[in-house]
Amino acid sequence: MISTLILTRNEEQDLPACLQSVACCDDVHVFDSCSTDNTCAIARAFGAHVHQRAFDSYAAQRNAALDTVPFRHPWVLVLDADERINPELWTEATAAVAALPLSDEPPVAAFRIRRHDHFFNRPLRHAQILSLYPRLVRLGRVRYTRAINEFLETDGETRTLRGSFQHYPFSKGLARWFEKHNQYSSMEAEIVADRAFRGEASLHTALLHPDFHTRHRARKAIFYLLPARPLVRWLYILVARGGLLDGTAGIAYATLQAFYEWQIVLKTRERLAASMPTHLVATHPTLPPAPAAAVATAAGSQGHLYREEALACDRA
Known part of the structure; x- marks a missing residue:
């Protein structure tokens, strides 16, 4: 069945x-x-x-x-x-x-x-x-x-x-939780920086659309437009969802979720700054650039290693 x-x-x-x-x-x-x-x-x-x-x-x-x-x-x-x-x-x-x-x-x-x-x-x-x-x-x-x-x-x-x-998201300990959410926040930041979600940010859809999944997408899009998102998430879990009733465990969990959201905010800013035209970015003294040939060699070897690992898994 x-x-x-x-x-x-x-x-x-x-x-x-x-x-x-x-x-x-x-x-x-x-x-x-x-x-x-x-x-x-x-x-x-x-x-x-x-x-x-x-x-x-x-x-x-x-x-x-x-x-x-x-x-x-x-x-x-x-x-x-x-x-x-x-x-x-x-x-x-x-x-x-x-x-x-x-x-x-x-x-x-x-x-x-x-x-x-x-x-x-x-x-x-x-x-x-x-x-x-x-x-x-x-x-x-x-x-x-x-x-x-x-x-x-x-x-x-x-x-x-x-x-x-x-x-049981903490079954492997806090270190593993932080490791996973460091990866998750990078993936989320890529989505937020792309800003493709903005077309789904409709309050009418978020509140009144008959489909649960469509409402959820609209609410998430609206959330990403809010200022102070880490604080909003922390208060939402503790107050709106009643996390305070879970005692210290609820407060700790809400704080971890707020920190995760703060990672997304910072990584989004980092990605947006990296995509700005060079004449708009402040210049700072830097080390001399590596020779182009050396960079190409390093990048090529890393790509080769990654591809070999993926193919090995595909053959398993």
Whole structure:
């Protein structure tokens, strides 16, 4: 009735618990981004099917999985390795899918599921930016867009399940969280600096559009136009979402999220400054430039190494 898709990259620590939580599924697929640890071996030991593809973006990776993996069932539960489901959610999901008529027009394309984040061993009941995520999707009816913090475009209705799943973003410690969000903020800054999102910044759409995903895109576009975004995010989590009720864990989580937003702000400024015409940028004394031949040699060797790594993963 439902297949499971888990995206991974060096997830040997978290993957076993995730796979245990979907033991009731008879068709589990791990879509791996060229892990260098025991991720793939662990997945196979649990009986999961393993597929590999060199990573380029989160949306592209998810779309590639939905397009190329030979799923047994038309519905796919999409998870990350640091997430867990419970039997109650699985029972509800299978019942919801089974209840859909075969001639459903327009088709139901996805189901949103409530996510509960954990700050180390403390569940965050309020301090979350979003609470509902479209994670149960119908093959051929959905498409992911946006390189990071993806949007889901659907050809059909999106419904909501009552159950929830658990998310453990700090399972590998704070150092790993900072490392990942340093990468995420660079990807976000590239999107913000490009400013292509401005056409979606409609207050009317953000408030009144009937489609949940369209409203979410408009709200995110409006958010990127606001001044003092780190402070806005901090206050939103603590006050609007009630994060203060989570105590010190909620305050710590909100502060980390505000710092993440501040990284995006600074990296966006950096990218915009780098793209300015040279006559508008203040000049400063610099070291003599390296010879052009040396620069070309270094760049060529780095590109060669990266390409070889990607090809090696593609052949695996």
